[in-house]
Amino acid sequence: MSKAHHRPKDPAALRQQLLDSAAQIIATRGLPALTLDKVVKESGISKGGLQHHFATRQALIDGVFETLQDQMRAEIDQEMAREPQAQGRATRAYIRACARLMPDHEQEMNRALMAAMMADPYLRDQWAEFINQLPQDPGDEAISRQRLLCRLAADGMWFAALCGYHTQAPEQRRWIVERLLELAERVK
Template identity: 40%
Template sequence: MASAYERKKEPALVRRRLLEHGARLCVEHGVAGLSLQAVADTAGVTKGGLLHHFPTKQALVDAIFDELLQSFEGRVRQLMDADPERFGRFTRAYINATLELLGGEEVVQWSALMMSSVTEPRLKQRWADWLDGQLKQNKQTDSAPALELARHAADGIWLAALLGQGAPPSKALRQALLGLTRKS
């Protein structure tokens, strides 16, 4: 292995590795059990190198959360852009993006962070702020009680899957849930 003086500096690549290994260790040990030294060791960088990118454990956890949230929001936006029906557009996109997580690569990372948010007020608040912002932005199209019910049902399906209760939702269940988002 080349020494730090001989290796080409690639800060973006190092940051990416730190985020990936940090997320994996969050899954294995929870946010509370995450150690900066363990992240540095598994990513193959010095603790000083990690601290250059993330000066605190909270900064690392926030960056992991931000990355997952940006990915989720991007998927929601993509689904919204493809949906020609205005009424319930955000809710349909939220439901589909949430249920897609169950079969996606990010489900384990999301699971660890969302379960940690129960005991980590800062993560819980960040999620609440994001969702509140989305609901305010989409108030004209997504404030009906049936839409709120559908979003909560999607959250419940996700939580049940996270806790190992039942199989992923069937196509019929998804369609029934999405049916709540259409004007009757």
């Protein structure tokens, strides 16, 4: 008997294993290399098991994209929970999530997914909806504009890291992040 017959059935774990395998393929070989057959081979799960969770390649891409969103949202929520000061909390959490240094594997996957997003209006709309639904800080018009500036700068840091340009020495990066965190709290 094969291992599949002895493997306990855990649909959530199987789904996650498929997503992890797809993410690994995307990170190491790029999104165009992602096929259902490669995910079957990488995961060791049968084609039927894959198609039970993800009927199409697009459904699999959507699943990986949703996982990225879930991870970012969880990171922002954790950062917000650590913030003692309420004013500007959501913006500072967003800055920290975007400005943290990513491991190479995560960076490669995010790079491939962002490239796909730029080419695919559906994924672009999904990302825009996700970003627009993240927690915002209340405030008057002036502070809201300033916090938006901080978020846009954090987006730029994240995107620049993915593209490998505007690299900064660690002390310079810390200085930039600290200035953005300060700006999220007060109006000049």
